[in-house]
Amino acid sequence: MVFFFAAFLLVLQVVAAASLHRRNEPIPPSQDPFYTAPPNFQKAVPGQILRARLAPGNLSSIAGAAYALNLLYRTTDSNLAPSWAVTTLFVPAKPKKVLLSYQFPEDSVDIDGAPSYLFYHPGDMPADINNAVAQGWVVNVPDYEGPFSQFTVGIQSGLATLDSVRAALTLFPVKNYAMWGYSGGTIASEWAAELVSKYAPELKFSGMAIGGTVANLTASLETINGGTFASLVASSLIGLSRQNPAANQFLMQHLIPATKNQFLAIQQENFFDAIPNYAGQNIFSYFDNDILHSQPIQQVISTNGIMGTHGVPPMQTFFYHAINDELIPIQYTDALVNKYCTAGAKILYKRNSVGTHLPEAFEEDSDVFQWLVGVLENGQTMTGCNIQNVTITGS
Numbered sequence: 213m214v215f216f217f218a219a220f221l222l223v224l225q226v227v228a229a230a231s232l233h234r235r236n237e238p239i240p241p242s243q244d245p246f247y248t249a250p251p252n253f254q255k256a257v258p259g260q261i262l263r264a265r266l267a268p269g270n271l272s273s274i275a276g277a278a279y280a281l282n283l284l285y286r287t288t289d290s291n292l293a294p295s296w297a298v299t300t301l302f303v304p305a306k307p308k309k310v311l312l313s314y315q316f317p318e319d320s321v322d323i324d325g326a327p328s329y330l331f332y333h334p335g336d337m338p339a340d341i342n343n344a345v346a347q348g349w350v351v352n353v354p355d356y357e358g359p360f361s362q363f364t365v366g367i368q369s370g371l372a373t374l375d376s377v378r379a380a381l382t383l384f385p386v387k388n389y390a391m392w393g394y395s396g397g398t399i400a401s402e403w404a405a406e407l408v409s410k411y412a413p414e415l416k417f418s419g420m421a422i423g424g425t426v427a428n429l430t431a432s433l434e435t436i437n438g439g440t441f442a443s444l445v446a447s448s449l450i451g452l453s454r455q456n457p458a459a460n461q462f463l464m465q466h467l468i469p470a471t472k473n474q475f476l477a478i479q480q481e482n483f484f485d486a487i488p489n490y491a492g493q494n495i496f497s498y499f500d501n502d503i504l505h506s507q508p509i510q511q512v513i514s515t516n517g518i519m520g521t522h523g524v525p526p527m528q529t530f531f532y533h534a535i536n537d538e539l540i541p542i543q544y545t546d547a548l549v550n551k552y553c554t555a556g557a558k559i560l561y562k563r564n565s566v567g568t569h570l571p572e573a574f575e576e577d578s579d580v581f582q583w584l585v586g587v588l589e590n591g592q593t594m595t596g597c598n599i600q601n602v603t604i605t606g607s
């Protein structure tokens with residue numbers, strides 16, 4: 213049948229309009245006018261497409277997609293004020309009636325580290341995206357941190373994710389759609405799931421898969437500090453204060469002048485570039501106080517960094533976590549799952565005795581993908597809670 217015909221017409225319109233904006237080579241979001249707020253964006257409804265184009269350069273071929281679109285859409289920020297964000301849609305040659313919203317762990321406060329641009333760097337696009345496109349799924353990858361790169365801000369990340377799905381569904385009105393995210397990507401996926409019932413009640417996700425879930429941001433930052441990925445602590449402190457003037461002023465006041473610039477330099481570094489510059493450091497020693505546990509920072513974390521406080525995911529959810537995760541302590545995911553199970557959520561939770569944080573993403577990968585195939589293509593549903601200790605080494 214003429215499957216997706218209406219959507220296809222819409223896409224043609226978008227692409228026709230988009231070709232006005234078409235560029236051959238990608239330019240960094242910090243310099244690309246496509247990423248700026250259009251006039252009167254406040255008047256658009258959340259999820260409305262404000263601007264569209266074919267993604268520049270060869271992004272579609274990197275993903276193995278027939279084409280890739282960038283959409284700029286209206287969303288809502290962590291202060292619940294109107295905002296905007298960009299998402300990238302990867303469209304296979306023969307799309308099935310399925311959409312996967314893949315929340316990539318951007319893990320950076322540099323807008324040029326957003327996935328819509330980062331993925332041009334060889335090797336930075338995760339194979340999950342290629343696999344999903346090869347499966348025939350339309351893949352939505354939002355820059356959910358928004359125009360101010362609010363890393364680790366739950367409400368910002370969740371709402372920008374929901375509105376990206378709304379924008380994607382206007383072009384591809386499928387019935388079966390799901391979310392997936394690992395590590396930093398859980399901050400977007402899980403918060404979207406907590407907020408969906410109130411913010412976007414018309415969205416009915418078929419499921420969600422989240423691994424290495426950042427259930428308690430304070431605990432994760434305490435654990436990550438001093439290790440290989442200490443850069444994440446610096447990025448998080450900046451991300452948390454980006455749209456909170458009190459926290460921002462407090463952060464600036466308590467930075468030790470001699471090393472202030474070294475700390476703030478991370479604002480121009482994507483996740484990968486930042487790692488070696490901060491590895492092994494005690495990030496809290498850039499401050500003259502206990503910055504993480506200070507009132508202004510804890511206040512942002514209490515509303516944007518503790519999962520399970522804004523709602524219960526209404527969709528069936530696959531949680532996975534390495535028991536020996538050295539970055540994101542599993543005890544808080546255990547507590548979150550227990551809380552949701554008590555509230556009647558539908559959960560499959562695999563606690564893996566093999567591996568640590570980074571290996572777990574790959575060990576569970578094909579298991580998660582098969583679960584998503586079941587949920588998105590075969591009508592698979594589950595009831596109740598199923599918590600398992602597993603030994604999964606991946607293939």
Ligand SMILES: *[C@@H]1O[C@H](CO)[C@@H](O)[C@H](O)[C@H]1NC(C)=O
Nearest residue numbers: 269270271273274275332334
């Ligand atoms: C995409 O373009 C870059 C540079 O322009 C090139 O190095 C890379 O091989 C291309 N990748 C694909 C999959 O076409």
Ligand SMILES: *[C@@H]1O[C@H](CO)[C@@H](O)[C@H](O)[C@H]1NC(C)=O
Nearest residue numbers: 428429430431432434518544
């Ligand atoms: C989050 O972790 C911090 C630090 O470990 C702990 O003090 C706090 O009680 C935790 N919060 C919740 C809600 O579990």
Ligand SMILES: *[C@@H]1O[C@H](CO)[C@@H](O)[C@H](O)[C@H]1NC(C)=O
Nearest residue numbers: 535563565598599600601602
């Ligand atoms: C999983 O292992 C933990 C110990 O690591 C134990 O406390 C728990 O009861 C086990 N859960 C299941 C479902 O077997």
